[in-house]
Every structure is written in structure tokens, then in C-alpha cells.
Amino acid sequence: MKKSMMLFIIAALAMFTAAGCTKGYQAQKTAGDLTVTLSAGSYPLIIGDNAMTIKITDASGKAVSDAKVGVRYYMSAMPGMAPMEYNVEAAPQGGGYGFTATIAMEGGWRVDVNVVRGDKPSPTMTFNVDAR
Ligand SMILES: [Cu+2]
Numbered sequence: 001m002k003k004s005m006m007l008f009i010i011a012a013l014a015m016f017t018a019a020g021c022t023k024g025y026q027a028q029k030t031a032g033d034l035t036v037t038l039s040a041g042s043y044p045l046i047i048g049d050n051a052m053t054i055k056i057t058d059a060s061g062k063a064v065s066d067a068k069v070g071v072r073y074y075m076s077a078m079p080g081m082a083p084m085e086y087n088v089e090a091a092p093q094g095g096g097y098g099f100t101a102t103i104a105m106e107g108g109w110r111v112d113v114n115v116v117r118g119d120k121p122s123p124t125m126t127f128n129v130d131a132r
Helices: 002-022
Strands: 025-031 034-040 048-057 068-075 084-093 096-103 107-116 124-131
Antiparallel strands (some): 107 124
């Protein structure tokens, strides 16, 4: 009885830990009439390539799929490290947009998402993410 209880606890802990490691990231920011949702399949981000997705909706909740979406991800200067900054354009993907964030260092990163649609205002939304 005691042994099986112990095994059960170990199994439960293992499942909990595994779930914690594969839990994704999702955050939402709104500017003007646009809402941007940034997601990653697993979180924290890893050193290396991270597939990320962006979903944009307008005030009525309709997906905006015809925007030009610029992404700037960066780490501000820290002691002993020059600022790191990368610019990519997110590509259309499944009604939203996708890009790869190639992370070079662990710590806190910022992701700026800039949305350009014709002659409408082009808001930039900033997200804070962690890499390990
Ligand atoms: Cu750094």
C-alpha cells in the first residue's frame, strides 16, 4: 500500500513536471481597434529557434489576415553584452502569421509586433518573454 502510494505520487509529480515544461505561451495586447495575440508552443523559449504565431483581430473580433506584420525581438544592453536585436517579417499562416524567433541568450526578451494595414494607423505592441 505504502509503496503503491509512493509510486502514484512519483508518477503524478512526473506528469506535472512534464506538463510544466511543455506549457505554451500566450499573451494578448490591444491598441486602437486591433488585438494581437502572441503565442509559442512551448515556454519558456529556448536558446535556438522558437516557432511563434501571431493572431490579429479587429474591433468586431474578425481575423485580420491581410496585414504586413513586422516583428522586432531584442534584449536591451546588459553588462558585458552588446544589445541584441533581430527584425523579421511574420509570414501568413493559418489565418494568422508565423515567424521564428532565434534566441541567442537566456533571460528576458522583448517582442515588438508592428501591424501595417494600408493607410490605417500602425500600432506596435510589446510583449515580454523569457528564454532559458
Ligand atoms: Cu543578454
